[in-house]
Amino acid sequence: MIDTRLLSGRDVSQAVYTALHHQIRSLKSKGITPSLAVILVGDDPSSKVYVKSKSRQFEKMGLRSETILLPEATSEAGLISFIEELNQDSTFHGVLVQLPLPRQIRSEKVIRAIAPKKDVDGFHPENLGLLTTGQSCFIPCTPKGILKILSHFNISTKGQHIVVLGRSNIVGRPISILLSSKNNNGNGTVTLCHSGTSDLKTYTRQADILIVALGVPKMITRSFIKKGAVIVDVGIHRLPNNFEKGYEIVGDVDQQSVEGKASAITPVPGGVGLMTIAMLVENTVEAAEIQSH
Ligand code: NDP
Numbered sequence: 001m002i003d004t005r006l007l008s009g010r011d012v013s014q015a016v017y018t019a020l021h022h023q024i025r026s027l028k029s030k031g032i033t034p035s036l037a038v039i040l041v042g043d044d045p046s047s048k049v050y051v052k053s054k055s056r057q058f059e060k061m062g063l064r065s066e067t068i069l070l071p072e073a074t075s076e077a078g079l080i081s082f083i084e085e086l087n088q089d090s091t092f093h094g095v096l097v098q099l100p101l102p103r104q105i106r107s108e109k110v111i112r113a114i115a116p117k118k119d120v121d122g123f124h125p126e127n128l129g130l131l132t133t134g135q136s137c138f139i140p141c142t143p144k145g146i147l148k149i150l151s152h153f154n155i156s157t158k159g160q161h162i163v164v165l166g167r168s169n170i171v172g173r174p175i176s177i178l179l180s181s182k183n184n185n186g187n188g189t190v191t192l193c194h195s196g197t198s199d200l201k202t203y204t205r206q207a208d209i210l211i212v213a214l215g216v217p218k219m220i221t222r223s224f225i226k227k228g229a230v231i232v233d234v235g236i237h238r239l240p241n242n243f244e245k246g247y248e249i250v251g252d253v254d255q256q257s258v259e260g261k262a263s264a265i266t267p268v269p270g271g272v273g274l275m276t277i278a279m280l281v282e283n284t285v286e287a288a289e290i291q292s293h
Contacts, residue, residue, distance in 0.1 A: 002228060005153075005264040009145070009274035012152040016278040017061065020285055024061065027288055034288035035064035036094040036120065036280075037086050041079060041105065042072035046238070047098045057277050063284065066092075076105045080113045087115040093288040094120035096280070099170075117290065120283040123170060132177055138283050143175040145275025146211065146232055147185045149266060155209070155230055162188040163203050165220070165252075166213035171234055175211055200224070218254040222261055231258060231265040234272050 027034060036058060040051050051067055058065035070079065079097075086095045095118045101107050111119075116126040122140035130137035139147075150157060162179050166172035172192065180190040191203050204210055204224040212220050213234035225231065235252025251268030258265060266272050 001260040002263055004259050004262050007149055007153050007155075007230075007232075007264050007266045007271065009149060009266065009271045009278075012149050013274045013278035015152065016148065016275075016282060020061070020282060023285055023289065024063065027285070027292065028062075030292065032288055032292050033062070033064050034094075034285045035066070035092050036096060036284045037089075037092040038065060038067045039070060039079070039082065039086075039095070039097045040067055041070045041074050041098075042102050044100065047100070051098055054277055054280060057281060058284075061281060063281065072102050074102070074105070076109060079105055079110055083110065083113045087113075087118060090291075092118065093291050094118050094284040096121050118287060120280060120287050121170075122174075122283065128169070128174065131174060134181055134183070138286070139178070139279075140170055140174050141276045141279035141283065142171050142213075142234060142272060143178055144279040144283075145272055146175055146234070147178060148279070149232065149272070149275055150209075150230075151185060153264070155264070157185065157209065158187040160188045160208040161191070161206055162209040162211065163191045163193060163207035164211045164213070165193050165200070165204070166215070166234075167192055167194045168213065171213040172211075175213075179209075179211075212252045214252045216252055217250050218252070218257075220253040221257040222254075225258055225262055227261055228263045229261075231262045232272065233266050233268050236268060236273055 038051055055065040055067055086092055095114050097110055099107055111123045114124055116124045119127055119138055122138035127137040157179055164172050164176045176190045176192040179186050179188045193200055193203050201224055205226050207229055209230045211232045217237040231253055233251035233253040237250050238247045239250050240247050249269045
């Protein structure tokens with residue numbers, strides 16, 4: 001049995017916030033408060049929780065975050081013209097549209113409408129193109145947070161076989177590109193798996209580092225992993241149970257099952273999720289810095 005190390009996002013996010021305080025003070029001394037506009041369309045309960053925790057963290061850091069609530073029936077054109085107004089509003093440095101959006105709105109059209117310099121989520125094709133070609137850009141918050149966790153705990157990616165499960169534009173695809181890039185945080189050999197992959201275990205069992213972003217609660221169990229693997233569990237789900245709270249938060253990995261076989265794992269909650277918020281704060285401060293010149 002291996003002693004499985006917990007890669008807590010708590011310490012790492014705190015280190016990020018501490019490092020940002022100085023930069024925030026310096027911006028404020030010039031009369032600039034990094035500010036984020038968050039647009040929430042409709043009543044999705046999980047989205048409301050995410051938006052609330054983002055704005056709570058902004059408040060804690062003395063930053064400005066305004067949530068704009070739009071009705072479920074908002075049209076795509078209506079949302080886009082709203083975003084265009086925010087693009088012109090110099091008091092906001094970042095503009096974020098909480099996903100998922102109601103059916104009548106195509107998220108790719110909406111993301112394209114956000115000015116790339118205000119795209120603190122890093123989802124705009126211009127930023128994703130820059131990321132792919134190794135140029136400076138807003139890196140999507142969850143992949144950026146994963147890189148920070150790995151480097152904070154001195155987990156080297158160079159020469160490692162890294163298997164990424166999931167190819168979404170917000171997690172799997174960008175983290176696979178970043179981890180295979182030629183730089184200190186990358187240089188891994190990356191295999192990207194998805195629902196078209198036949199026999200997932202063939203790949204997961206070879207992984208030195210396994211990044212799991214499937215959106216399927218507790219899918220990855222002991223038999224999927226190699227002894228000593230490092231596991232990054234991106235998934236986050238609220239599962240009902242019979243205990244006091246009535247639910248538990250779980251990831252895409254059955255954490256109990258891999259304990260003693262994995263060498264390290266990010267906990268859920270308290271892992272990648274905390275880093276996603278920390279990176280949103282960092283990207284917004286960066287946007288304010290860039291726009292101040
Ligand atoms: P998506 O649903 O957009 O993507 C899931 C990916 O997993 C897809 O590529 C899909 O394949 C693949 N997949 C699904 N089921 C299987 C399977 N059985 N076998 C192989 N591949 C499969 O999810 P996201 O990337 O947006 O999110 C993933 C998870 O991470 C979710 O639980 C989400 O809640 C969580 N999340 C957490 C964040 C955090 O801050 N902690 C931030 C963002 C997301 P295909 O492409 O073929 O459909």
